[in-house]
Amino acid sequence: MADPPEVKILLLGDADVGKTTFLSRISQGSASHSSKGPISLLRDNDQPFIFDISFFNRPYRFEFYDTSSPENWTLLKPDVIVLCYNISSRLSLINVQRAWRKETTTHFTSAKELPVLLLGLKRDLRSEEDPNGIIYPQEGYRIAQEMRCDRYMECSAVSGELVHEVFEDICRTAALGTKKEGGGLSEGGCGMM
Numbered sequence: 001m002a003d004p005p006e007v008k009i010l011l012l013g014d015a016d017v018g019k020t021t022f023l024s025r026i027s028q029g030s031a032s033h034s035s036k037g038p039i040s041l042l043r044d045n046d047q048p049f050i051f052d053i054s055f056f057n058r059p060y061r062f063e064f065y066d067t068s069s070p071e072n073w074t075l076l077k078p079d080v081i082v083l084c085y086n087i088s089s090r091l092s093l094i095n096v097q098r099a100w101r102k103e104t105t106t107h108f109t110s111a112k113e114l115p116v117l118l119l120g121l122k123r124d125l126r127s128e129e130d131p132n133g134i135i136y137p138q139e140g141y142r143i144a145q146e147m148r149c150d151r152y153m154e155c156s157a158v159s160g161e162l163v164h165e166v167f168e169d170i171c172r173t174a175a176l177g178t179k180k181e182g183g184g185l186s187e188g189g190c191g192m193m
Contacts, residue, residue, distance in 0.1 A: 013084030018121030088125035120154030
């Protein structure tokens with residue numbers, strides 16, 4: 001039996017937007033759906049974070065890379081890029097729009113074919129106390145469309161809300177992108193999870 005295809009998924013975004021916490025929550029398995037107990041954070045030195053999963057009756061090995069530093073990922077050839085921001089920090093979304101999206105097209109010559117997803121993290125911090133700094137789903141989706149992302153998603157690793165669904169959506173997109181036709185789902189626009 002052949003080894004499962006290795007699919008590289010690169011999470012990009014500012015430091016402290018929640019990328020590591022998201023991957024740490026996923027790595028804790030099915031118990032991660034509840035918010036009981038602390039999240040044991042993964043260490044950057046342990047990358048890639050590997051998950052073996054079957055999609056479409058076929059096994060895959062998903063390798064997740066989490067970074068906020070271009071020096072760490074410019075040599076990587078990802079199959080999917082996930083741009084991450086903190087829902088409670090407008091600056092992190094602005095940085096995704098102005099810097100991170102530009103970085104992907106600068107460093108990856110195949111960026112037009114690469115699926116690019118926009119992920120809002122720390123959904124649990126969305127509150128009515130500071131309506132000017134909070135990004136609501138409609139705005140995140142609109143910005144994902146403007147940036148020509150393939151999908152917009154959001155979740156909370158702390159509460160576990162939508163983590164499983166987002167992880168599954170990322171992996172499904174990555175699996176579809178590895179088919180012979182290639183990736184690049186954004187021809188028709190952006191989908192929302």
